[in-house]
Amino acid sequence: MTVARHAPSAPAPLKGVRILTLALNLPGPAAVMRLQTMGAKCTKLEPLAHAGMSTADPMGIYKPAAYEVMHQGLKVLQADLKSERGQAALHKQLTQTDVLITSFRPSALVKLGLAWKDLHKRYPALCVVSIVGARGERAEEAGHDLTYQADSGLVSGLDMPASLYADMGGSLFATEAVLQALLQRQRPGRSQGKGVCHEVALSEGAAYLALPRTWGLTAPNGxxxxxxxxxxxxxxxxxxxxxxxxxxxxxxxxxxxxxxxxxxxxxxxxxxxxxxxxxxxxxxxxxxxxxxxxxxxxxxxxxxx
Structure with a gap:
């Protein structure tokens, strides 16, 4: 299924750049929403939707209005990446992609054949931005915006945070990583034209937004x-x-x-x-x-x- 929508006109510094995203929920789609405003041609490959549902993206299920805003003007395809047919659809897209955005845990990327080493060998010019919850030993740890905010000192008492700061901070980091990757690929030298991989951690997005608190600026005595x-x-x-x-x-x-x-x-x-x-x-x-x-x-x- 393809859902085509129209985005408003805007300056297009990324005109001609082709982005494929597999990222669900909020950080990845929010990043792609911004990349589209810069002129990038973006396509999203989602899992197959269940019967009676138009999307398998959790955001489209629990907040359709937010999903609609983030996916305006985005070409959305559906495929089961665990199947041969889904893998074929994925690699058909990758042959014409400049930057791939993912939001799977590292172990899931390996199972889907999307580990950086494998992708770089098959598509040398492809850049990858991998959105994870946390880096290193915590990369396989279950987490969400609320847990990363709590870890960064942004949760007070029993009150829920006013916004999804880790997710939105992570989306900005992902947008920045796409721009960095494209610049690195263009840099003159032996690696010119070669793709690069950037990992973006939601925990670091929360920690960055929490810096004023860490510095004491927003503490009660600040x-x-x-x-x-x-x-x-x-x-x-x-x-x-x-x-x-x-x-x-x-x-x-x-x-x-x-x-x-x-x-x-x-x-x-x-x-x-x-x-x-x-x-x-x-x-x-x-x-x-x-x-x-x-x-x-x-x-x-x-x-x-």
Whole structure:
């Protein structure tokens, strides 16, 4: 089955580059979505769908709307890679592919005949980007976005993370790896024209996005973690306000608007400054705060309760 969709026009630095993806769920499709906007010609080879289903991709089953967005303009084929017919369909695509993206564990790649050593021997110019959960000894370990976020310190208490940071960070790493591979293949020298393989780990995507937390920036005692009175979420009269008056000139304007003493702008970590700003914001409606942001050039964003 082929599902053809149309993507909006955009600058095309990857025009002429042919990408085949076997990656399911979120990281791989999200990466391909970005690669398409760069002009790459992308094809996806999915497992055969079960009876009554249009796709075997888990994302297409539990969130069809997200699947539809990521697959817009993408040519989607289906094949059982464990069968001779499926292998034939795969290798037919590989003969006209610049970059292959996978998201299988290393052992599964070996079973499917997709180990880098085998692919490079058969298709010397082919580049491969392999998305894994983690590298090295952990490569065969079961994991998901939530476990990689937890491992990187991004899970607080019993609350679920606001987004799938490991998956989305991994998708950006995969996009970057495709670009790196294509540049390496073009580099003059003995290896010019030869394909390369890059491994992308979701655990590293989570760890990268967690760096501000690791550095202490977003910890409770960090300036962007709540310690600075100008960089917090406060209640206002009819909602909330995400305030980001971090730099000194923003702090001065905020404190002036709040009617605080002039020295308060240099004492943004003091309890009295926190309390003064909180009391002021509690008297303001979202509309008033939006007008204040515009007239006084103060970075803030109002939210409903």
């Amino acid at each position: 300036d962007v973690g709540g310690a600075h009175a100008g960089y917090k979420v406060y209640p206002c009269k009819n909602g909330r306000v995400a305030l980001a008056a971090l730099e000194p000139h923003f702090a001065v304007r905020l404190c002036e608007a709040a009617g605080l003493p002039k020295q308060a702008a240099t004492q943004m970590h003091k309890r009295s400054t926190h309390e003064g700003i909180a009391q002021f914001l509690a008297t303001q409606t979202r509309q008033q705060l939006n007008q204040l942001a515009s007239s006084k050039d103060i970075p803030l964003h109002t939210l409903p309760r």
